Each structure stands twice: as structure tokens, then as C-alpha cells.
Amino acid sequence: MQVKAYAIQAEGQKLEPFTVERKEPGSEDVLIELMYCGICHSDLIIANNESGAAMYPVVPGHEMVGRVAEVGADVDLVKVGDLVGVGCIADSCRSCSPCEAGDEQYCESGFSLSFNAFDTSGEKTFGGYSSHYTVNQRYAVKIPDGMDPAAAAPLLCGGITVYTPLKRYGAGPGKKVGVLGLGGLGHLAIKISSAMGAHTVMLTSSPNKVADAQKLGADEVVLTSQEDDLKAHAGSFDMIINTISGEHDANSYLPLLARGGNMCFVGAPQTPLPIMISNLLMGDKLMSGSLIGGIPSTAEMLEFCAEHNITADIEMINMDEVNEAWDRIEKNDVKYRFVIDLASL
Numbered sequence: 001m002q003v004k005a006y007a008i009q010a011e012g013q014k015l016e017p018f019t020v021e022r023k024e025p026g027s028e029d030v031l032i033e034l035m036y037c038g039i040c041h042s043d044l045i046i047a048n049n050e051s052g053a054a055m056y057p058v059v060p061g062h063e064m065v066g067r068v069a070e071v072g073a074d075v076d077l078v079k080v081g082d083l084v085g086v087g088c089i090a091d092s093c094r095s096c097s098p099c100e101a102g103d104e105q106y107c108e109s110g111f112s113l114s115f116n117a118f119d120t121s122g123e124k125t126f127g128g129y130s131s132h133y134t135v136n137q138r139y140a141v142k143i144p145d146g147m148d149p150a151a152a153a154p155l156l157c158g159g160i161t162v163y164t165p166l167k168r169y170g171a172g173p174g175k176k177v178g179v180l181g182l183g184g185l186g187h188l189a190i191k192i193s194s195a196m197g198a199h200t201v202m203l204t205s206s207p208n209k210v211a212d213a214q215k216l217g218a219d220e221v222v223l224t225s226q227e228d229d230l231k232a233h234a235g236s237f238d239m240i241i242n243t244i245s246g247e248h249d250a251n252s253y254l255p256l257l258a259r260g261g262n263m264c265f266v267g268a269p270q271t272p273l274p275i276m277i278s279n280l281l282m283g284d285k286l287m288s289g290s291l292i293g294g295i296p297s298t299a300e301m302l303e304f305c306a307e308h309n310i311t312a313d314i315e316m317i318n319m320d321e322v323n324e325a326w327d328r329i330e331k332n333d334v335k336y337r338f339v340i341d342l343a344s345l
């Protein structure tokens with residue numbers, strides 16, 4: 001079936017209206033009538049070919065929410081009318097040990113990104129800047145009752161990206177968690193870490209972000225531009241979740257970690273970061289990385305967020321405002337996620 005979408009057709013071009021051929025749902029597939037799609041910075045990196053991996057035409061979008069419109073004969077996890085979300089993972093081998101453990105993002109054959117990739121049947125994936133999406137039922141996660149579907153969309157990538165390491169490394173009562181970077185990921189990290197019960201600290205160089213971070217639930221804000229502030233908090237953090245996706249000097253933050261503390265990277269700077277290794281030796285410190293989260297964890301994260309009344313802070317746009325929104329993302333001018341109202345398509 002032919003459906004409406006927005007695509008970039010060649011490198012250097014803007015997003016423009018495009019028609020996508022969606023496959024009819026197979027026996028285990030669902031066809032979703034999309035309502036909202038969040039705009040993640042990775043959309044820009046991939047579709048503008050900054051990572052060198054664009055396969056044009058590219059329909060971006062991997063934070064989709066919509067209603068199940070059709071199901072295949074063997075679908076038993078969702079039914080027509082259910083509100084569901086699809087994040088980064090649209091397919092995987094389903095039989096390797098990471099897939100069996102529900103860590104599809106580490107599928108040994110490589111998971112299929114929900115856009116600009118190929119699924120396991122060899123078909124190219126086109127993302128959520130579109131009216132409909134067809135996917136195997138395993139990768140469509142139910143949105144809990146009562147959750148605002150538009151503000152839930154960014155949880156499908158942004159939310160799970162920060163939830164996974166916060167949970168894995170034990171954010172909770174008695175722990176001190178630092179959040180570096182106040183954007184789409186950072187604002188959700190503050191909310192989720194606080195809800196887990198950790199003492200949550202925003203680490204920022206800009207005094208004009210202090211009030212925003214407090215409003216989001218940060219217990220404290222450390223101004224990293226102030227030498228005294230850094231000294232006062234040296235050696236005290238159990239974990240720092242580093243959401244910065246641009247070039248930065250991580251060395252200045254490593255002394256903040258307590259002995260055995262962990263700086264976990266969830267953003268993806270496109271250039272190598274120079275690290276002074278003695279910053280790790282002194283105090284037995286760790287650096288780690290974490291990639292989104294698997295499907296069972298995504299469902300768990302959504303339940304956790306519903307229980308704690310957490311969604312993203314969003315600015316809703318119409319489809320024809322998407323190029324302007326992308327320009328604003330490049331300038332960090334959004335609080336904190338754009339979401340496309342796909343009814344405007």
C-alpha cells in the first residue's frame with residue numbers, strides 16, 4: 001500500500017513530501033496508523049549523511065506512536081485499536097542469545113533500525129515521518145493507558161536510552177547520579193533518575209540552565225564552569241550519565257566520580273574524545289557505553305514512566321514545519337523534543 005511520508009531524496013537536500021510503499025502485514029505483522037513521531041538528533045545525523053551511512057531516499061523517524069489498524073493472522077501480542085509505539089528496533093534475528101535475552105539492540109546479526117536499514121526479509125525500512133508503519137508484532141510496544149501519546153513518543157528512543165544504564169548501574173536511593181547535557185536525553189535522565197530515587201545532579205556550564213534543571217527535578221545543579229563547584233563535588237558521584245553528542249572534554253568531569261564510579265556515554269560524538277587515562281587510574285574509575293535498550297526493557301520503561309507520571313517535554317509541530325525544526329535542533333533550540341503531529345501530513 002502507498003502511504004504519505006516525508007523524505008530526503010539526496011545528500012544536501014531538505015525533507016519533502018514522498019510516497020512510501022508499505023508492505024501488507026504478514027502473519028506476525030501489525031500495520032500501525034501513526035499519530036506522532038518524535039525528532040531525535042540521530043534522524044539528522046543519518047539522513048544528512050553525517051555518519052556516511054545514508055541510503056537515499058531516507059524517511060527518518062524512530063520515535064513513533066500510533067494505533068494498530070490491522071493485524072496478521074498469528075498476531076497475539078496486540079490487537080486492532082491498541083495504542084503502540086515503535087522505537088529504534090524494527091527487526092532482529094530473534095534467535096541469537098542477545099535476542100533471546102531481550103537485548104535485541106545487540107543482536108549478533110545486527111538489529112534493523114526502523115529507518116535507513118534492511119529488515120530480516122531484505123526490505124528497506126522507511127521511518128516514522130509517515131502516516132503508517134508495518135512491523136513484526138514483537139517490536140510494537142504497548143503505550144500504557146492514560147499516557148499522553150504525543151509526549152510518550154520520545155520515550156521510545158530518548159527514554160529507553162537513559163533508562164537502561166540508570167537501571168543497570170543501580171540509580172536509586174543512596175546513589176548520586178550526575179547528568180551531563182540538558183537536551184532530549186538529559187531532560188529525561190533527570191526525570192527518570194529522580195523517580196528512581198537517586199540524588200540527581202545536573203552538571204552544566206551554563207547558569208541559564210539552572211532553573212530549568214531544577215524544574216525538571218534535579219536535586220542540585222553543579223556549574224562545571226566554576227572551579228569551586230567542581231572541587232566541592234570531587235569524588236562524590238556513583239555515576240555520571242553523559243548525554244553530550246558533540247565534541248567535549250570528558251576529562252574535566254572524571255574527577256567528580258567516586259571510587260569505582262562510572263561515566264556512561266549514551267550520546268555519540270562523531271569524533272574521537274581524548275581521555276587522560278590517569279583520570280581513570282586515580283580512584284579506580286570506569287567509562288562505559290550503552291545503546292538504547294531491548295524490547296522487554298522498553299515495555300518496562302514505559303510502565304515505570306506511566307507509574308511516575310513521566311513523559312517528555314515536547315514542542316509539537318506540523319509536518320511541513322519539519323525542516324525549520326531540524327535547523328533549530330542544530331542550534332540546540334528546543335525544549336526538549338520536537339514531536340510531529342502526523343495528522344498534518
Ligand SMILES: [Zn+2]
Nearest residue numbers: 040042157158
Ligand atoms: Zn534516537
Ligand SMILES: [Zn+2]
Nearest residue numbers: 093096099107
Ligand atoms: Zn539476534
